[in-house]
Structures are given as C-alpha cells and as structure tokens.
Amino acid sequence: MPTKKTFVERIAEKIGLVPNLAKDRDPLFGETQVTALEKFPPIEKWDHWEEYEATAWPRRVKKTYQIVPTTCFNCESACGLTAYIDKESGEVRKFEGNPYHPGSRGRNCAKGPATINQITDPDRILYPLKRKGARGSGEWERVSWDDVLDTFASRIRKAIQEGRQNQIAYHVGRPGHEGYANRVLQGWGIDGHNSHTNVCSSGARFGYNLWYGYDRPSPDHANAKFILLISSHLESGHYFNPHAQRIIEGKMKGAKLATMDPRLSNTASMSDYWMPTYPGSEPALLLSLAKVILDEELYNRSYMEKWVNWRAYLAAKFPDEPPSFDLFIEKLKILYAEFTPEFGEQESGVKADIIRKVGREIGEAGERFASHTWRSASAGNLGGWCVARNLHFLQVLTGSVGTKGGTSPNSWNKFKPQFFDVPPAQKFWNELHFPQEYPLAFFEMSFLLPHFLKEGRGKMDVYFSRVFNPVWTYPDGFTWMEAYTDENLFGLHAAMTPTWNETAFFADYVLPMGHSSERHDLNSYATHSGMWIAFRQPVRREAARRRGEDFEFTYQVNPGEVWEEDEFWIELSWRIDPDGSMGIRKHFESPYRPGEKITVDEYYQYIFEHTKGLSAAAQKEGLSELEYMRKYGAFEVEKNSYLKNEQSLSEEQMSGTNINEEDGTIYKEGKAIGIMIDGEPMVGFPTPSRRHEFYSQTMVDWKWPEHAVPTYIKSHIHPDNLDREKGEYCLVPTFRLPTLIHSRSGNAKWLTEISNRNPIWMHPDDAQRWGFKTGDLVKLNTDIGYFIDKVWVTQGMKPGVVACSHHLGRWRRAQDQGNRWATNTVAMAEGNPGEWKMNTKQGVRPFQSKDPDSSRIFWMDGGVHQNITHAVHPDPISGMHCWHQRVRIEKPGPDDRYGDICVDTNKSHEVYKEWLAMARPAPGPDNLRRPLWFKRAVRPAEETFYLSPEK
Numbered sequence: 001m002p003t004k005k006t007f008v009e010r011i012a013e014k015i016g017l018v019p020n021l022a023k024d025r026d027p028l029f030g031e032t033q034v035t036a037l038e039k040f041p042p043i044e045k046w047d048h049w050e051e052y053e054a055t056a057w058p059r060r061v062k063k064t065y066q067i068v069p070t071t072c073f074n075c076e077s078a079c080g081l082t083a084y085i086d087k088e089s090g091e092v093r094k095f096e097g098n099p100y101h102p103g104s105r106g107r108n109c110a111k112g113p114a115t116i117n118q119i120t121d122p123d124r125i126l127y128p129l130k131r132k133g134a135r136g137s138g139e140w141e142r143v144s145w146d147d148v149l150d151t152f153a154s155r156i157r158k159a160i161q162e163g164r165q166n167q168i169a170y171h172v173g174r175p176g177h178e179g180y181a182n183r184v185l186q187g188w189g190i191d192g193h194n195s196h197t198n199v200c201s202s203g204a205r206f207g208y209n210l211w212y213g214y215d216r217p218s219p220d221h222a223n224a225k226f227i228l229l230i231s232s233h234l235e236s237g238h239y240f241n242p243h244a245q246r247i248i249e250g251k252m253k254g255a256k257l258a259t260m261d262p263r264l265s266n267t268a269s270m271s272d273y274w275m276p277t278y279p280g281s282e283p284a285l286l287l288s289l290a291k292v293i294l295d296e297e298l299y300n301r302s303y304m305e306k307w308v309n310w311r312a313y314l315a316a317k318f319p320d321e322p323p324s325f326d327l328f329i330e331k332l333k334i335l336y337a338e339f340t341p342e343f344g345e346q347e348s349g350v351k352a353d354i355i356r357k358v359g360r361e362i363g364e365a366g367e368r369f370a371s372h373t374w375r376s377a378s379a380g381n382l383g384g385w386c387v388a389r390n391l392h393f394l395q396v397l398t399g400s401v402g403t404k405g406g407t408s409p410n411s412w413n414k415f416k417p418q419f420f421d422v423p424p425a426q427k428f429w430n431e432l433h434f435p436q437e438y439p440l441a442f443f444e445m446s447f448l449l450p451h452f453l454k455e456g457r458g459k460m461d462v463y464f465s466r467v468f469n470p471v472w473t474y475p476d477g478f479t480w481m482e483a484y485t486d487e488n489l490f491g492l493h494a495a496m497t498p499t500w501n502e503t504a505f506f507a508d509y510v511l512p513m514g515h516s517s518e519r520h521d522l523n524s525y526a527t528h529s530g531m532w533i534a535f536r537q538p539v540r541r542e543a544a545r546r547r548g549e550d551f552e553f554t555y556q557v558n559p560g561e562v563w564e565e566d567e568f569w570i571e572l573s574w575r576i577d578p579d580g581s582m583g584i585r586k587h588f589e590s591p592y593r594p595g596e597k598i599t600v601d602e603y604y605q606y607i608f609e610h611t612k613g614l615s616a617a618a619q620k621e622g623l624s625e626l627e628y629m630r631k632y633g634a635f636e637v638e639k640n641s642y643l644k645n646e647q648s649l650s651e652e653q654m655s656g657t658n659i660n661e662e663d664g665t666i667y668k669e670g671k672a673i674g675i676m677i678d679g680e681p682m683v684g685f686p687t688p689s690r691r692h693e694f695y696s697q698t699m700v701d702w703k704w705p706e707h708a709v710p711t712y713i714k715s716h717i718h719p720d721n722l723d724r725e726k727g728e729y730c731l732v733p734t735f736r737l738p739t740l741i742h743s744r745s746g747n748a749k750w751l752t753e754i755s756n757r758n759p760i761w762m763h764p765d766d767a768q769r770w771g772f773k774t775g776d777l778v779k780l781n782t783d784i785g786y787f788i789d790k791v792w793v794t795q796g797m798k799p800g801v802v803a804c805s806h807h808l809g810r811w812r813r814a815q816d817q818g819n820r821w822a823t824n825t826v827a828m829a830e831g832n833p834g835e836w837k838m839n840t841k842q843g844v845r846p847f848q849s850k851d852p853d854s855s856r857i858f859w860m861d862g863g864v865h866q867n868i869t870h871a872v873h874p875d876p877i878s879g880m881h882c883w884h885q886r887v888r889i890e891k892p893g894p895d896d897r898y899g900d901i902c903v904d905t906n907k908s909h910e911v912y913k914e915w916l917a918m919a920r921p922a923p924g925p926d927n928l929r930r931p932l933w934f935k936r937a938v939r940p941a942e943e944t945f946y947l948s949p950e951k
C-alpha cells in the first residue's frame with residue numbers, strides 16, 4: 001500500500017519541486033519502474049547499466065556504470081558484492097549484492113556496502129611507507145615497491161642461506177585466500193605460518209576435531225527443525241549474513257531456535273528459547289541436554305551403533321564385560337547421571353524445566369537438529385573447547401551429522417583448489433609457533449609469541465603481519481608493543497594492511513594492500529549444505545581490462561599504489577631466488593609458459609580449469625573458465641553435500657587392505673582408511689577409528705585421561721573461583737557488534753556512526769548493588785591492570801555477569817595517523833619498567849578532509865580499549881586463549897578518568913607462567929611432538945613431528 005502523501009509532499013509535487021512518481025512515467029524505466037528497482041540489474045546489462053544519480057534527485061541525471069562482481073572482505077563469509085564503476089570517472093561509486101553468489105544470494109549486511117567508505121577513506125594508506133625515526137616514532141617516508149621487494153628479498157635470502165628458516169614468519173589476522181600464502185611459505189621451505197586462530201576459534205576446532213577429525217561445523221539451518229546456537233550467530237557470528245538468512249528461512253518453515261548467551265543479543269531476542277548461561281557452564285548444560293535425550297530414549301540407536309566407537313570405550317573401561325551396544329547405553333546413563341537438568345540449572349542458571357523442554361525438542365528433531373558454536377563460549381574459558389565437544393555429542397546422539405537439516409563437517413561444503421604446483425612439505429618445525437608445552441594446541445600459540453621471544457626462545461628476523469593487529473586485538477597489547485619495538489626480537493617487520501592500525505604504528509614498513517575490491521582472492525565457505533567458490537577481484541583492474549587498457553600490476557590501476565599480496569608474493573619469491581638456484585623460483589613459474597614468471601591471471605585460470613563443473617558452465621556461454629568467474633564472480637560447485645561419510649571405497653582403494661574383524665575398521669599400509677558398515681566399505685570420518693570418537697585414545701595417550709570422553713571442566717571464572725565479597729565478576733569480552741569488523745571498521749564512516757562506544761553491560765540488580773546508573777564510570781581491575789569504562793544498565797544482561805564489546809576503544813597517539821572516524825587520541829607512558837599507563841586525551845572529533853562528512857562527525861566517544869588489560873590465558877589442552885576475565889569491580893577514585901588504562905607487563909609475564917605450568921608437554925607416544933592425525937595449517941614433513949632423541 002502506498003503511504004499517504006503529506007501536505008508538504010503534495011505541494012512540492014504540485015510546484016514541480018519533486019516529480020510525481022505515480023503520474024510521471026519514468027523515461028528510463030517506463031512502466032516497469034517499480035519492478036526494475038526491486039530487482040538486480042540483469043547480467044546482460046552489467047557492462048552498461050544506466051540509473052539515476054541519487055544525489056541529483058529530484059533532477060533526473062542519468063549515470064552509466066560498469067558492474068563488476070567481487071567479494072566482501074569484511075568478515076569471513078565472503079559474500080558477493082557488485083561494484084558500480086562510473087563509466088565517466090572510472091571511480092567505484094557503490095557496492096551492492098551479487099545475486100549469482102550461492103552463499104549470500106544477493107544479500108549483504110551493513111559491512112558489505114560500507115566497503116565504499118573504506119576505499120574512499122581520506123586517511124587510507126596509499127603508498128608503501130618506511131619508518132624514518134625510531135620504531136613507533138610515527139615518522140614515515142614514501143618508498144617504491146621496488147625498494148620494498150629488494151630489501152625483504154635480500155634479508156629473506158640471507159636467512160634461508162644461513163639456515164635461519166625459523167626466523168621468517170607470516171602472521172595472519174584476516175586470511176581468505178584459500179591456501180595462497182600457505183603455498184608461498186612452502187615454496188620458500190619455511191615453517192613460517194602463524195595465525196590469529198588461537199585467539200579466535202581453536203577451542204571450538206579442538207572440540208570438534210576430537211570427535212570426527214573435522215574442525216568446524218556446517219549447519220543446514222534452512223532445513224532444520226530445531227536450531228541451537230551457542231553465540232549471537234544470527235546477528236554477528238561467523239557466516240553472519242549467509243547463516244542469518246537461512247536461520248530465518250528455517251524458522252519460517254517452522255524450526256525452533258534456542259540461543260545460549262548471557263546477553264540478550266539480537267539473536268537471543270529472535271529465539272524461541274533464550275538460555276542465559278553463566279559463562280563457562282555451557283558444557284555442563286549440554287551434558288544435561290544429552291542426559292534428557294538418553295533418559296527419554298530419544299537417541300538415534302541405529303546411527304550410534306554404526307558410527308560411534310563405543311567398542312573402544314567399553315574395551316578401555318569395562319574390559320571384563322561382554323561388549324554390546326546396550327551395555328554402552330547403560331554405561332553412558334551412569335556416566336552422565338550427575339548431569340541432571342537440576343545440575344544444569346545450578347551451574348548455568350537456566351531453569352531445569354527449560355533444559356528438559358529443549359532437550360526433548362532436540363531429541364524429537366532427530367536428524368533435523370542443526371547447531372553451531374564458534375568463538376563465543378568456546379573461546380571464553382578454561383576448558384571452553386568442551387562446548388564444541390559436548391555440542392557435537394548432541395549431534396551424534398540425534399544422528400544428525402551430515403543429514404538434511406542436520407550439521408555437516410565444514411570440509412564437506414568447502415572447496416579445495418587444485419594448485420598448478422605443490423611445493424614439498426617444509427623440513428622445519430618452528431617451536432615459536434608450536435612449542436612442546438602445547439602438543440595438542442590446535443593452531444599456533446601466537447598470542448604467547450612476545451613472551452617466548454622475551455624468554456629468549458628465538459627471534460623473528462623477517463616478520464610480515466597481514467591484516468593483523470595484535471597490539472589492539474590480542475590480550476596483553478603492551479607486551480606486544482614492548483616486543484615490537486625491540487629490534488633484537490623483531491628484526492624487520494612489514495605490516496601488510498589496507499588500513500592504519502595500532503600494530504602498523506610499530507612496524508618498519510607499512511605496505512598498503514587492497515580492500516575487497518582491490519585484490520584477488522579465491523573464497524569458499526561452508527555457509528550451507530552445498531559448495532561454492534567466489535572470485536574476489538580488483539574491480540578497477542577488471543574494468544580497465546574490459547576497456548582494453550594495458551598494465552602489468554594491480555597497483556597500477558588501484559588508488560595510489562595500493563597493491564595485493566598475490567602479485568607481491570610472486571615478485572618477492574623471484575627476487576629471493578633470482579637465478580633459481582635455491583629451488584624457490586620454480587614454484588612461481590607459469591604452468592603455461594615454462595620457465596617464465598606466473599601471472600596472477602594464470603594462477604586463477606589454472607584453478608578454475610580444474611574446478612568440477614566450471615568448464616561446462618563456461619563453455620555453454622562461450623567463455624573460458626576465468627572469463628566466467630570474472631563475469632559472475634561465483635560458481636556453485638555442488639548443490640547438496642549430505643552424508644559423505646557413507647561414500648563407498650572403490651575397488652582400487654580396497655585393494656591391499658585388511659579389516660579388523662571386531663569393529664570393521666579397514667586398514668591400508670598401517671593406516672585406517674574406512675570402515676565396514678552393513679557389509680559395505682565406507683570412507684567414514686578422518687579419525688584413527690574412522691568413526692565418531694566418543695572415547696578418545698588420543699587424550700589418554702597425551703596425558704589427559706580424565707578427558708577421554710566428553711566432560712565438564714570447571715572454568716577459571718566459575719563462581720567458586722570468584723570472591724563475590726571482594727567484588728569479583730566474570731567479564732564477557734567476546735561479543736561483537738554486528739556492524740563492526742574487529743579492527744578494520746575504523747575507516748568506515750557509516751559503521752562507526754552506527755556503533756562507536758563499548759560500555760559495560762550490567763544488570764539492574766548489580767547496578768543497584770554498586771550504586772551505578774547508566775553513564776557512571778566504573779573501574780574494572782584485571783589480573784594485570786585496570787580500565788575505566790562507563791556503565792550501561794540493562795535487563796539484557798544476566799545478573800552477576802558483566803560484558804563489554806571487543807570492537808571499540810581504537811586509539812592513536814599524537815604522532816600517529818589514520819582512522820580518525822573512530823580513534824581516541826591517547827597519551828602513553830611507562831613508569832618503572834613494564835608499568836604502563838594510557839590516558840585518553842581527546843575522543844573522536846570532526847576533522848577537515850576531502851570528505852565533507854568528516855567535518856560532520858557528531859559522536860565523540862570512541863570507547864575504551866579493554867583487551868590491552870587482559871592477561872594471556874592459554875588453555876593447557878586446546879591452546880585457545882581463554883578470553884573471559886575475572887575482574888574486580890570498583891568505584892573509580894577522584895583522579896580516575898574515562899578511558900584510563902593501567903597495565904604491568906611484569907605481572908602479565910607472571911600470569912603467562914602460571915598458565916604455562918598447567919600444560920602437559922610433549923612427547924607423546926613414539927617421541928611425537930603432536931599426534932600425527934592432527935592437522936596443521938601448513939603441515940611440515942612427517943619426520944619433523946618426532947622430537948629428536950636428545951629432546
């Protein structure tokens with residue numbers, strides 16, 4: 001129904017100030033105006049699309065655009081974007097969705113279109129920069145890409161020639177290139193991959209991996225009957241927009257949604273059940289749900305009997321009793337007898353009745369039970385990995401692994417590219433990344449790196465940080481600053497980043513790398529049951545190519561000299577090994593022109609030529625595979641990907657195998673490759689038993705027998721470990737606001753306008769206890785210091801717990817530049833060695849720039865940097881940083897000011913040692929430093945998994 005026009009609108013129409021849209025036929029769209037505006041431009045018009053210039057309204061000023069697809073880089077989902085390039089100016093004017101992208105299906109969250117802010121940000125880095133003064137002095141000079149390449153190539157070459165391979169590292173924050181950089185590192189023969197994953201998802205990955213050898217879930221939300229989320233996943237989690245639209249699709253078909261979160265997040269508010277769990281209690285509650293399913297006989301007997309390694313459990317624990325599945329169920333019921341709904345309530349605060357109800361509904365949903373956990377609770381506390389393990393237990397009980405409406409392993413829905421060249425595995429094991437203390441750590445122990453370096457465990461001679469900002473994003477940022485400014489610890493540091501950030505301030509070189517529309521990448525993510533690839537491409541480059549322009553590198557068509565890593569790594573690799581004598585250059589030679597340098601087009605062409613189904617689709621349109629991807633930006637490789645564990649082993653695969661008579665495991669050359677199910681040889685899951693491992697011999701072998709089966713570990717912020725009388729609370733710092741991107745939204749004015757402060761969420765009961773009202777200052781004391789923030793009193797917070805969003809509190813010092821939409825100006829000072837203070841000198845302020853909006857900034861409060869006051873908390877098993885903090889709440893004193901921060905890095909090193917002491921170091925069986933069946937992002941040669949005899 002059209003809304004009624006106001007008096008003013010009617011007058012404006014009458015005098016011709018605005019057109020009468022109902023009456024006047026639009027010359028551009030004619031009769032079909034409304035329909036045309038509701039749809040995406042048809043693909044045949046993407047090379048020449050006409051529409052009116054919005055800013056000229058009510059005048060009808062026609063604009064013509066070239067529409068080029070790419071993908072968003074503002075979270076992991078890699079949703080499709082289309083860039084509208086003004087044919088007159090050659091500038092990108094806006095970004096919209098790409099209807100041909102199977103994951104996002106034309107939709108985006110606020111962060112997708114905000115890419116336009118990032119590429120037009122007046123503060124962006126446009127040229128490679130080299131520091132002029134001391135590290136961190138804030139003085140920079142422009143250098144050429146040639147200078148950069150020569151400097152880094154010669155230093156890397158020297159390190160490799162001198163056998164110092166372990167002093168070269170690539171430390172990645174936001175990846176998203178499907179193995180590109182990993183291949184580069186193996187091409188150089190170094191064990192140099194370091195990631196952010198242990199402050200992000202290692203906990204969840206570890207819990208999943210123990211069960212079935214895959215480390216991520218891929219829920220089929222759209223077809224589920226019951227969805228359980230342990231995070232605010234619908235609003236802000238991983239695969240945010242692709243998952244959110246499918247969760248709603250599922251709900252519209254009748255699915256029920258339950259959310260465990262101590263905050264009433266947007267997601268919780270959309271749920272049928274909000275389960276505000278006490279942080280760290282989630283594994284206990286999940287076991288209570290499991291008990292309901294067991295007690296009420298709602299488990300999927302036939303699935304479990306076939307696919308769970310129950311025989312191994314009975315053999316280990318009840319060797320004298322004749323094994324049977326009934327005995328297993330009997331023992332399970334005894335094992336989890338204590339996890340009554342009442343116990344679940346005692347630990348979590350969620351009512352026992354609700355636990356019973358949700359348990360029943362999950363059991364009744366059966367094979368159509370979908371669930372997800374990622375960071376959130378799995379990243380919060382000691383033993384957080386049990387969240388994923390116990391959640392997957394529910395999937396196994398209901399037989400909903402890999403089913404329609406269930407939850408698959410993410411690898412089933414994720415494309416693996418075939419490369420033109422696969423370098424051999426590196427012959428090095430870098431103990432700065434995988435130290436012996438953490439043999440099971442699921443990823444590199446990256447957040448301990450500065451502590452390791454300070455202890456003299458090694459050095460970083462050449463260090464690349466890539467879209468990575470540990471000074472701000474990680475816990476214990478002052479320790480990072482201390483290490484980054486010490487040239488004995490970090491020899492040469494290049495920050496490869498599209499934006500200024502707090503880490504780049506302390507680098508030697510700042511290398512501007514493109515935003516999503518300025519670079520190449522291949523993307524594929526498990527957004528639903530299906531498999532797709534998407535092509536992130538530099539849109540101005542593609543537009544220039546279509547115009548027939550000549551250029552060699554992407555930086556020649558990007559703004560300034562903004563480059564992309566793909567070409568940078570090829571050029572750098574050739575300069576490290578100019579004559580090919582080091583065996584590096586050959587990995588960067590064209591598969592089509594032997595002996596010549598590969599181009600980025602050839603790199604992708606090769607992958608696309610080897611993508612199932614793509615050649616046929618391209619041929620239909622008379623295009624090459626690369627042309628097809630340039631045109632559509634995405635391709636659906638597989639529609640539905642269910643029950644891949646049931647894939648049959650071929651005759652060839654079966655030849656030379658032997659089968660264990662008791663449990664049906666199929667072995668070849670000493671390795672389990674499948675299992676017999678109902679007389680059929682099936683591939684199963686990539687675990688030692690090829691089944692779901694309820695019982696983990698790995699945990700026993702690696703000195704954690706008490707966690708051989710799904711358990712509940714009392715966390716470091718369990719109420720028993722807090723002194724309420726002293727004002728101790730659990731602080732939840734793990735949630736994100738849906739409009740922000742870790743540390744990369746500081747240059748997006750629309751996003752910063754929407755979200756710009758991070759107060760402490762506090763329930764009215766707690767506020768009353770302390771005498772706080774909204775806006776009052778509060779002092780939160782952590783183990784290593786404190787920060788002063790403001791209180792937000794809200795019913796949306798669980799009583800007894802406080803929370804603070806982790807995206808805000810961006811800063812710059814007087815000498816720094818960048819991100820003025822979001823940054824406070826701070827002063828930083830060290831008193832006694834290691835005793836640091838930071839004070840906010842000024843909040844966000846309007847500034848003059850080529851963007852008139854910068855003088856219209858109305859928000860002044862940039863929030864508070866909380867993570868810098870957190871000590872490192874490495875989980876002794878998964879290696880995950882346990883984010884939740886024990887904080888002591890205090891009323892600030894008369895001299896305390898909003899944004900004040902105080903940290904003692906001596907204390908943070910002590911806390912590091914306390915947590916380190918909980919670890920149970922390698923070796924494991926056979927003098928191994930890590931189980932052979934555990935993955936590594938860039939896997940070294942098998943012999944490096946064994947400690948040398950003297951170790």
Ligand code: SF4
Pocket residue numbers: 072073074075076077078079104107108109110111112113239240241242
């Ligand atoms: S969910 Fe939003 S930020 Fe993430 S890729 Fe999609 S549009 Fe970009």
